Amino acid sequence: MQSKWNMNPGWYFKPDFNENDIAGENLADYECIDLPHTVKELPYNCFSHDETALCCTYVKKFTVPQECEGKNAVIEFEGVMTQHKLYVNGALAGEHRGGYSRWRCDITQWMAKGENTLVVMVDSREDKDIPPFGYTIDYLTYGGIYRDVNLYFLPQAWLDTVLFRYRLTGGDAEMAPEVHLENKADAFEGVLHLELLEDGRCVKRWERSVTVEEGGSTATLAGESFSKPTLWDLEDPHLYTVRVTLYKDGAALDRHTLRIGFRTVECKPEGFYLNGRAVKLVGLDRHQSYPYSGYAMPARAQKKDAEILRNYLHVNTVRTSHYMQSEDFLDRCDELGLLVFSEMPGWGYIGGEAFKENALQNIRDMITVEYNHPSIFIWSIRINESDDDDAFYTQTNELAKSLDTSRATTGVRCITNSHLIEDVYTFNDFIHYSHPVKHYREVVLLNQQKVTGLTHKVPYLVSEYCGHVFPVKPFDCEEKQMRHVQIHAAVQSANMLRKDAMGAIGWCAFDYNTHGDYGSGDKICYHGVMDMFRIPKYAAQVYRSQVSPQKEIVLEPATVFARGENDDNRPIPFAVLTNCDYIEVEAYGRSIGKFFPSLSYCGLAHPPIIVDEDPGRWQDIWEGGAIIGYLNGKEAARRTYSRDAHLAGLAVTPDDLVLNNTVVDSTRFACRFLDQNQNLLPFYNGVVQVEVSEGLKVIGPKTIAVVGGSIGFWVKTTPINKKMEATVTVRALNTSIPDQVFCLRLEPQKDILVL
Numbered sequence: 001m002q003s004k005w006n007m008n009p010g011w012y013f014k015p016d017f018n019e020n021d022i023a024g025e026n027l028a029d030y031e032c033i034d035l036p037h038t039v040k041e042l043p044y045n046c047f048s049h050d051e052t053a054l055c056c057t058y059v060k061k062f063t064v065p066q067e068c069e070g071k072n073a074v075i076e077f078e079g080v081m082t083q084h085k086l087y088v089n090g091a092l093a094g095e096h097r098g099g100y101s102r103w104r105c106d107i108t109q110w111m112a113k114g115e116n117t118l119v120v121m122v123d124s125r126e127d128k129d130i131p132p133f134g135y136t137i138d139y140l141t142y143g144g145i146y147r148d149v150n151l152y153f154l155p156q157a158w159l160d161t162v163l164f165r166y167r168l169t170g171g172d173a174e175m176a177p178e179v180h181l182e183n184k185a186d187a188f189e190g191v192l193h194l195e196l197l198e199d200g201r202c203v204k205r206w207e208r209s210v211t212v213e214e215g216g217s218t219a220t221l222a223g224e225s226f227s228k229p230t231l232w233d234l235e236d237p238h239l240y241t242v243r244v245t246l247y248k249d250g251a252a253l254d255r256h257t258l259r260i261g262f263r264t265v266e267c268k269p270e271g272f273y274l275n276g277r278a279v280k281l282v283g284l285d286r287h288q289s290y291p292y293s294g295y296a297m298p299a300r301a302q303k304k305d306a307e308i309l310r311n312y313l314h315v316n317t318v319r320t321s322h323y324m325q326s327e328d329f330l331d332r333c334d335e336l337g338l339l340v341f342s343e344m345p346g347w348g349y350i351g352g353e354a355f356k357e358n359a360l361q362n363i364r365d366m367i368t369v370e371y372n373h374p375s376i377f378i379w380s381i382r383i384n385e386s387d388d389d390d391a392f393y394t395q396t397n398e399l400a401k402s403l404d405t406s407r408a409t410t411g412v413r414c415i416t417n418s419h420l421i422e423d424v425y426t427f428n429d430f431i432h433y434s435h436p437v438k439h440y441r442e443v444v445l446l447n448q449q450k451v452t453g454l455t456h457k458v459p460y461l462v463s464e465y466c467g468h469v470f471p472v473k474p475f476d477c478e479e480k481q482m483r484h485v486q487i488h489a490a491v492q493s494a495n496m497l498r499k500d501a502m503g504a505i506g507w508c509a510f511d512y513n514t515h516g517d518y519g520s521g522d523k524i525c526y527h528g529v530m531d532m533f534r535i536p537k538y539a540a541q542v543y544r545s546q547v548s549p550q551k552e553i554v555l556e557p558a559t560v561f562a563r564g565e566n567d568d569n570r571p572i573p574f575a576v577l578t579n580c581d582y583i584e585v586e587a588y589g590r591s592i593g594k595f596f597p598s599l600s601y602c603g604l605a606h607p608p609i610i611v612d613e614d615p616g617r618w619q620d621i622w623e624g625g626a627i628i629g630y631l632n633g634k635e636a637a638r639r640t641y642s643r644d645a646h647l648a649g650l651a652v653t654p655d656d657l658v659l660n661n662t663v664v665d666s667t668r669f670a671c672r673f674l675d676q677n678q679n680l681l682p683f684y685n686g687v688v689q690v691e692v693s694e695g696l697k698v699i700g701p702k703t704i705a706v707v708g709g710s711i712g713f714w715v716k717t718t719p720i721n722k723k724m725e726a727t728v729t730v731r732a733l734n735t736s737i738p739d740q741v742f743c744l745r746l747e748p749q750k751d752i753l754v755l
Contacts, residue, residue, distance in 0.1 A: 002158050002254050003068060005755045007075075007149040008035035008663045009719035011205045012059040015039060017121045018286065022087050034664050034719055036296035039124055039143040041700065042513070044291050044532070044707075045522040049515045052143040052294070058120040060149075062755045064111065068153035072108045072184060078327065079147030080122055081295065082130055087119040095235035096132050097358055097436060099141060100323040100345050102364035120145065130361050131383065132322060134349035138468070139287055139322075140295030140513040147326060151755060157190070157212055159185040159256040162244055163371045165220075165406070168264050176222035178245060180208075184525070187214045192221060197241040198230075211224065212246075231275050232261030232374040234316055239339035239374070261334065261374030267408040267424045269457040271504035271525035272377075274339075280496055281503020282543070283317025284309060285464060287512040288325050290714070291532045292700030298666045299328040299715065304655055306332035308534055309509060313543040319463060319505050321568045322347055322384040322412075324366050333375040340375045341463070341505065342366060343412070344396075346383030356392055359383065363396055367403040378424065379404065382411020385428065393421045412463045417453035424502070427451050432487055444494040448501060460501045465491045467507025467527035471520060472539070474531050474708025475682060476556075478565045478574065481538045485558050485575050485608065486543045488529065495605035500627050511532060533712025535670055541577035545606050549579045555629040555637035558608075560682060562645070563622050572614045579606040580629030580636055587625035588616045634725065640677045647684060648676040650732045652740050659717050661724075662749040666716040669742075671730065673709050682709040687733040690715075695726040695746050703733075721748050 012030035014021075049385075077088070081099035085092060088110035094105035126133040132141075161180040166173045179192055196204040200490055203227050210219040230238040239261050241385020246254045266273040268476050270731055272281055286305060290297050306329055308317050318333065333340050344362045363381050370376055381396040393411065400409045408423035418425075425448070432444045441631050442464040448460040465487075472484040488506060495504035511528040519525045524532070529540040536544075538558035545554040559565075559574035566572065576583055582596045592615055601607035616622075622643050629637040651674055656667040673684045686706040691697050699714040728742045 001251065002152055002154045002256075003753060005065075005150055005151045005753045006154070006663055007060060007062070007755050009754060010060065011035060011037070014057050015054050017055040017057045020055045020737055021121070022119055022498060023090050024061070024087075026121045027059060030059065035149060036143045036664065037046055037297060038146060038294045038296040039122065041151065041292050041661055043697075044296065044700070045524050047523055048141060049523060052140075053125045054143060056122045056124070056144070058122060058145055058697055060118040061115055062118075063115050064113070064153075065755075069113065072154040072156070073111050074104050074106050074108075074148040074152045074154060074156070075118075076102065076104045077145065077147070079142055080120070080145050081124050081143045083123050084128060085121045087121070089117055093406070097275060098345070098362060098365075099130070102369050109264045119439065120515040128336040129358060131345040131362060132347040132349070134351045134355060135589075136517045138514055138518040138710065139288065139293065139346040139347075139353045139419070140515060140523070142289070142296070144294075144296055146294065146296040147578075154182075157181060157188070157246065157248070157252050157446040158254040158557065159244055159246055160216070160254055161368065162242070162258055163368070164242055164258065164260045166262065167260060167406075169393065171228050173262050175226060176220055177242070177244070179219045179221065179244065180216070181210075181212050181219065182216040183212050183214055183420040185214070186249055188212055190246055190253070192219060193245045193247060195243040196226060197243060205648070222460075232263040232337075233275060234279065234337040234339070237261065237335060237374070237643050239334060258372050259334065260372050263374055264533065265377040265407065267378065267459040267502060269459055270499060272725040276376075277754070279316065281461065281505065282315045282492060282495065282546075283319060283339070283341070283503065283505035284313065284506055284543075285319045285321040285508040285538065286325070287508065287510060289512045289532075293714075293753065297714070298327070298664050298716065300656065300659070301666050302326040302328040303332040303667070304668065305329060305509075305534070306336055308530070310336040310338040313529070313540060315543055317341060317503065317549045318503055318509070319343060321508065324362070324370065325470070327369070330370060330373050330375065334373055335469045338375055339377050341372065341410075342376045343377050343380035344382075345383065346386065346538050348385045348394065350383055350386050350389055360396065360399055363399055364403065366634065371404060376407065378408045378410050380410050380426070381422065381549055383411075384412045384438065385414040388419050389414065390419055390421065393419075397421050405597050408459065411460065416451050418692075420454070420458060424459040424461055425452050426461045426463040428507070429504075430465060430469045432465060432491055444490045445501070457500055459482050459649045462495070462501060462504035464507040465504060468518070468525065471526040472537060473520070473526045474535070474710070478560065479567070482558060482573070482575060483537045484537065485542055485577070488607050489601045489604065493541065493601040494604035495606065501522070501620060510640060513532060516646075531707065533666065533670065535672075535708075535710045535712055538577070540573075542608065545577040545608075547579060549631055549636070553629070553631070553637050554579050555627070555639060557639055560679075561625065561627070561641040562709060570614045573610060573612040575608040575610055576627060577608055578629050578637075578670050582630055582687060583609050584628045585611055585625065586615070586628070587623070589623050609699045619719060639679065641673065641679065642677055645677070645679065645681070646733065647673060647681060648731070649674045650688075650737050650740070651678075652730045652742070654728070654742055657742065658745045658747065660749040661717040661719055661746040662721045662752055662754055663719050665715050666699065666714050667744075668712055668714050669728065669730065671706075673706060673732070680709045684709045686735065688713075689731040689733050691729040693727045694730065695720065695724055696744065717746055719754075721754070723747050
């Protein structure tokens, strides 16, 4: 049977490379590190975008476990930016070009008994032949071995890949799994045994005789049906486990396990359909970057992003802009019912033949690796925002269709009248920027036929809006943040009302680092509805407030409720993002009225409430007030504001208090400086200091300046693989706020093998 060994702990690193490093000796000048790893930790902002453009050396020494001796060895790199060469015991075993795709290399012939040495030369410089490079790109790609490295020990014949193909007909699943086998021995007659498990219970099993050719072969196990499977859906993302076993002469040689979900997806001119039901796509684009460590964040952080999108922001769609993302992120999307628009690497530029061949390989890798994720509903097989290249894009589309006929294809455009070769026309629509946001429908989102130039309607999706045409910092003035709210609300209102589009995906979920060609001059694009620390801006509450009040009551005023923040020395106008029926506002010691959802955003289930009445005079004493939300005529939520708001506390919220320390794990702490009524103080310029005990490290600096009254930080475990407790102490410097101490439980991970 094959076994999978995680190789993340215990590497050596130095930020340069020469030929003498290939032997992996003389490691005194190397730094001891664990994966995932970035070639250089960056400041939050104001760095040079060339700081991570390095040729680096990674060294790993290991001994083959006794039970694995004599087996084939295949190493897997899930993500290395940008290209790398692998040396095994001094010999070049292979190389890979591309920073977002998984790469596997058979290293059996170079393995030795006893200690083995891996040396990886990582070149994180931009290369015009490797997408997304070649010209400018509006995001930073960092560098390093930033995802997991695994070593597989395999029998002479093994199961390499399983693509679980199926078709739903009349509620039944007609299954035709495609099994790819590798074989280093002579050809033989074998048996493939498949089991379909639901909650650990086998609900279907079948087998087929197969001829396993020398070198490998592919078998399709068609002709089996499964009656009335529970479908994967947004609110019930039901998953099954498939277990495939290869037998020879009655003995099990190898086994492969995967997760699937049964569902249908259809992209039509009138909209998107999941399991035959019309679903309006409401989503945000996601970059996989984080402060300080760039792309190098462990599984828990990747999964947390999916949880933020689905469980906090309550969107139903995410676009993996502009590249393949972590399998951990996609796995969590499967579990949460978050639809995924999966995109190939690229940004505007189409290079020469070498570039195009690498782009085609990216598509092969993307579809082959991600095929079994039920959350993925579409493949984007066009370089983001590139010009038309009919010959090339005919080739990319044909390749995608040859690999997967069950999903639609698309490509993101920023030009009108583009040639539609794929199934769905996706367009980055920023027309709202040149019009007052109180208007909606065609003013906010273009009619699709004005975009496509076609005389007939086609499947159509808005893939970006807002974002780079209206960046907002967490500490921007309330007037600008109010407009940010209005744009997101207006576009999504129009999205819900229109009948000629599948949906709209906003740019973007989280702020991100970028090159000097873009951003606000400090190497940050403030395009997100949340900042880089995943702390929400006011616009995030537009999405969050669309949840049913039976699930969660949301009452989030997009205001500091202070008279001097807006023009004319008045607290108005401001928006309240809520799923309450209406609100009442108290000020000047009395109620100034009840306010109801704005008809300007009537497409939303819960439109913003705009407060634009202020009966007071600027000379009146400002007594603070309250904003009260009502459901069914009864008070459901209240926010209180004081005339003399002042710093009263620091709210620190950890995402998790139990982490694993077999490999590197991490969790985030969100810090918010609050007044005496638990309201954020967005203009407070404080400093947080973090201390951790043995077993933990802080990612980035330990003394952190507050941004917009809040800040976040991540801690990570050291992989010492023993049960222990560790503490995180958070201190608000230059205040009388008491230190806060959090006790974290660190535990070995039982379901993982580590080398």
